[in-house]
Amino acid sequence: MKGEIRQDITTGTWVIFAPGRGERPSDFPGGEPSSTRAADYDPDCPFCPGNEDQIPPILAETPSGDGPGWQTRVIPNKYPILSPDGGGRGRSEGFFPRLPNRGRHEIIIESPRHNLDLDQMDLPDLARVLETWRDRCRAIRSETPKLVPVIFRNRGPGAGTSLLHPHTQLIAAAVPPPRLIRREETARTYYQQRRSCLYCDLLAAEEAETSRTLPAGEGLAAFIPFAASGPFETWIIPRGHRPDFADTGSEEILRLAGTLREILLRLKRILGVFSYNLVLSPPFPSPDSRPFSHWHLRILPRLTTAAGFEFETGIPVNPNLPEEDAGRLRRGES
């Protein structure tokens, strides 16, 4: 058994690597519904064109690159987990502290086409999706500067999505997100000790090590992190110190789109159609955290199911070694 335990220095979390686990017998062979089998248009889909009566009023829209019509649309989530008016009682009583569920929960519809995955988009269209993320970050920041927005995308049922139509979500909460705080505090401490950005230095260390790096566009780096929390977790991160995704220019976004699409395509060649989460972090540095904030995009394929051990301990178990995952991705193995 060639496993080991590795620490993610951006969080302090230990991750158990157990490469032999993949050989276990299983009574429950998995399977992934392929979105490519779905039609271009679904008359029952609330995000498809023509079904605007099923969605809340549109907040923003970008035009399509090829002709009339829209490409991306921003709408409030019809089934929000947080809402601007903040229902709930918010009484704090002894053992039972509570807060109103104030916040925002928006959907970014990424295409009028029902069955289009990010990896199937033309680069300008994929770039337009990422620009919509950026523009929405800016809008939320100016409208509700005290909320902490999180941008994420759930692709496939294994990643927690309920709708196939391609979309990203933006949730801006008033409660402190413990993992974001932990990452920020880790980077802050590192900065106070060394006057250097943890992510700049980590990126340099990953590139010096070389065994986990992946091809990326100009000004960007991509790698499977040393302590990846699951199989094929991949980071895309700017090479220079870039605190704030909201400042990203159009050319940089086009290169990001190219790198993202290339990695998604390589993953698909290895994994087939797969469920994944896409997370942009940190979405929103405060002015004092700019010296140690460094945005990055994480692709988190959902190939394993967290079990009782992970729930109880908070220790992820990864059956794949990052060096082997990176090697397969570099070779573009199918």
Added chain:
Amino acid sequence: MKGEIRQDITTGTWVIFAPGRGERPSDFPGGEPSSTRAADYDPDCPFCPGNEDQIPPILAETPSGDGPGWQTRVIPNKYPILSPDGGGRGRSEGFFPRLPNRGRHEIIIESPRHNLDLDQMDLPDLARVLETWRDRCRAIRSETPKLVPVIFRNRGPGAGTSLLHPHTQLIAAAVPPPRLIRREETARTYYQQRRSCLYCDLLAAEEAETSRTLPAGEGLAAFIPFAASGPFETWIIPRGHRPDFADTGSEEILRLAGTLREILLRLKRILGVFSYNLVLSPPFPSPDSRPFSHWHLRILPRLTTAAGFEFETGIPVNPNLPEEDAGRLRRGES
């Protein structure tokens, strides 16, 4: 929208309650393979009698209550995430700290019968399973006192199990589990401030509140916690201050078995066959933590899929209100 945000005072974690989420449309209707359809015996199952050549040497066994043969068996996991000899290099280098994967990973086979769920067992048999947990705790403690053992059970593919045959797992790790530490530190701080056990006081507060309590056997309490991290999360906890599950007597375990089976049966009437994790915490108080350690058994039905938001923030989203879940369980609704 009647949602709100609640804090779990045993961890400090905020949980978002979003009752409207259950009404979302879905392109991916879920389904659960029913274990009741499987046969009593599977010739390919490594845990079925007669297939002992497929498993590592047996560590312990308890006899069956009805006649010759065994009921529970303890074996090393053939595909362990940690191993006693601790492979791995364990060099700590700058950005890439690592440790050998030293520890133990055992399986407790709960019955010779391939298709028997806990809720289908006779009470003495279910009690024998829980006694095996206790006895294994004692054995691990005396053999490897520095490891932190975690006892958990994954039922169904949605809970991360790969094998149908009923079994519990025990993992004893040398790395600090962040969630266990956080819970212990929270209880320690509470004790230092009030000279009282957080869990004793929380239990009293839940019973005074009444809206989330469930029927339980003598000396035990059961409830859906105020800040349940998911639908129908249920706690079973001794009424008196009981720091250590290893000290539990046979009569108490029989009552625990009765309460556990009754709750699982009620859950099944509402949910059908469902995936769940069962976790015993804390499994192992140190001598100095006995005043504020209080064992409890948690049933965690896996009815939702964590998505990008939960991954990134560490904030669970629960689409059910605990009071409503508890009401349904009390009424025994089908």
